[in-house]
Amino acid sequence: xxxxxGIIFWNERETEGRMMVEQGLGRPVVTFCYPSARADSVMxxxxxxxxxxxxxxxxxxxxxxxxxCPSEAVAFWTGNLRLRGYCDTVxxxxxxxxxYPYESLLSDIxxxxxxxxxxxxxxxxxxxxxxFNDLVAIGAxxxxxxxxxxxxxxxxxxxxxxxPLAAQLDVPLT
Numbered sequence: 126x127x128x129x130x131g132i133i134f135w136n137e138r139e140t141e142g143r144m145m146v147e148q149g150l151g152r153p154v155v156t157f158c159y160p161s162a163r164a165d166s167v168m169x170x171x172x173x174x175x176x177x178x179x180x181x182x183x184x185x186x187x188x189x190x191x192x193x194c195p196s197e198a199v200a201f202w203t204g205n206l207r208l209r210g211y212c213d214t215v216x217x218x219x220x221x222x223x224x225y226p227y228e229s230l231l232s233d234i235x236x237x238x239x240x241x242x243x244x245x246x247x248x249x250x251x252x253x254x255x256x257f258n259d260l261v262a263i264g265a266x267x268x269x270x271x272x273x274x275x276x277x278x279x280x281x282x283x284x285x286x287x288x289p290l291a292a293q294l295d296v297p298l299t
Contacts, residue, residue: 262284283299
């Protein structure tokens, strides 16, 4: 009956709701996950997170580091920032970015596993993967192991977002 005093708005895509926020809603709004000219914003530094993940893999001696993500993720604001951070870091260290998008939604672990299994059987596979998030890394781990690879000995994985499940796996995720 009182209405809403303020709004916290989280959206990683261009949507009608996001356009409404940018036009103004007549009450305080804080956006999460993307910058806004009309509202206060809270952001994670996704580019820096990608840089730290790639540099960690390099410190472990990995040379051919790929970025593994569902096609849906690249359309996200955060997906593009992760991808840019990955590409910039690999390039700055003299490497060539290896981007492995696969047709899937973020929540489709089966497609992730299948894509990772195919990549694991490829002759041109990387020696490490920076995965879009931990769920993608979990699906990748299952697929790589089904392809007969050892994680992290044959191929190292790094996830992004540190969900609690990641530390409970047989091979905990970085």
